Amino acid sequence: MAENKSNENWTPKIVGIVCNWCTYAGADLAGISRIQYPPNVRLIRVPCTGRINPFYVFKALQEGADGVLVSGCHPGECHYLTGNLSARRKFNMVKNFLSYIGVEPNRVTFTWCSASEGERFSKVVKGVTEMVKELGPATKLVKKL
Amino acid sequence: MENIEKQLREEAKKLLAGKKVDVVVGYEQGTLPLQTTPCFIENPDDVEKLVWNSYCSQNLAKFAHDIIHQHRESQARVKPEERTKKIVGIVARGCTTRSLIIHLQERQYGRDEIVVLGVPCTGYISKKKIAIAVDGDEILESTVTGDTISLKTAGGEKKVPLGNVLSDSCITCRFNNPLLVDVMIGEAAPAMNPDGEYDDVNAFENLPIEERWQYFTKEMAKCIRCFACRNTCPSCYCKICFAEQSQPTWIGVGVDETDVQMFQMMRIFHMVGRCVDCGSCVEVCPMGVDLRKFLKKLDKDGFELFSHRAGADIDNPPLLSSFLMEDKEDFIYDPE
Ligand code: SF4
Ligand code: SF4
Secondary structure, three states: OHHHHHOOOOOOOEEEEEEOOOHHHHHHHHHHOOOOOOOOEEEEEEOOHHHOOHHHHHHHHHOOOOEEEEEEOOOOOEOOEOHHHHHHHHHHHHHHHHHHOOOOHHHEEEEEOOOOOHHHHHHHHHHHHHHHHHHOOOOOOOOOO | OHHHHHHHHHHHHHHHHOOOOOEEEEEEEOOOOOOEEEEEEOOHHHHHHEEOOOOOOOOOHHHHHHHHHHHHHHOOOOOHHHOOOOOEEEEEOHHHHHHHHHHHHOOOOOHHHEEEEEOOOOOOEOHHHHHHHOOOOOEEEEEEEOOEEEEEEOOEEEEEEHHHHEOHHHHOOOOOOOOOOOEEOOOOOOOOOHHHOOHHHHHHHOOOHHHHHHHHHHHHHHOOOOOHHHHHOOOOOOOOOOOOOOOOOOOOOOOOHHHHHHHHHHHHHOOOOOOOOOOHHHHHOOOOOOHHHHHHHHHHHHHHHHOOOOOOOOOOOOHHHOOOOOOOOOOEOOOO
16 A cells, blocks of 8 residues: 555545445445446445444554545434444544544544435545545554554 | 541441451552552451552452452352352442442443442542652652641652642542442542543643644553553453454554554543543553543543433443434534
């Protein structure tokens, strides 16, 4: 990854952790509808945002992700009824804590995106890619291999 | 203090003699000045060992948990109908009772497995502040009289106001009297000064982001990963800790500084809604890492965002295992 970063053609690597029922399906819809969005995000599918351990976010940053995107069903629409509601509390704390210790707030983004929102998904990815591009390559918390 | 100690010994003796508890966990005189050690009393004649003073720093709730769980494990091969319970009597101040409440909320043991000997607390002495007060000289003797502590070193004697050397957690403590009591010892202690509780965190939040990052990395670079902070913390009771887990490996074993940062972030993050600000971790850290700066932030957010204070109310469910439909979500990104 390091060689990429010294390069002026650097583009960010973003880890997207998304839930199976909404955002992953939303990404699928974006694909089927041939909506264009930047190829910088690598999706990891999990059953539910409630299943996402905040450690995943920390670990992604340590392993060299320039940005992390977490997305799931809108509140009230969780496939498991309330998984995203407990996740919301966790992520609120994660977001505040990361910026408290001095990590740029825009490195980590949380959002909701339902299965029917292919358009929104592409906008989210565009927006997040832009934000991370602006910040440049991640330097904080990154493990030197 | 003497009265409290006397009463504490009497009550402990009563409990032990009446077989109401199997063991009393308390503090006894340590072998060095300024030091008390946790002690475990099973014989009613040993209660004279118990002390209660400003040197009692460690949160004892950890031991209630460990004793009960060790006992349960030892019962694993006993027929279910013959299994016994081990009842633990525990000397507990405000923060200790908050930790006990957390254990109860997390179903670590039953309310009938502990007997709480509540003691009023006026704060404990931070050994780090003492070391600063005497420029790191070895303390030969120390005595507390009223509001001053006199410290004898090879170079002479020094008197310091007690208020100057109390632990930071104690100065701004909101719950210095026990919140969960079976036997209350003595009268409730006067309130501390909780108004300034978040001053430190607020000041830190207002620093520029790069300065915050500098401070974080500087503090984390001190850590030698001895895990003393985890071992003393009553909320860190997992049998297998993520820090030592190998499948998956969360924390690399090398000397990379980010591995230490990860360890700390993850441990600290496990304290969301579970850190009672007892200061035990700060007190035991051999490297003087400013853990409280980061732990207190979670406490502040927990309260400001979700009106939750760790272990303050047994009927208020744990922060991360509850939610409201109307929880704040202004941090959620909207691409429109
Ligand atoms: S993290 Fe430290 S201050 Fe908080 S409960 Fe654990 S030992 Fe006490
Ligand atoms: S006690 Fe201090 S040095 Fe030891 S692991 Fe904890 S923070 Fe690091």
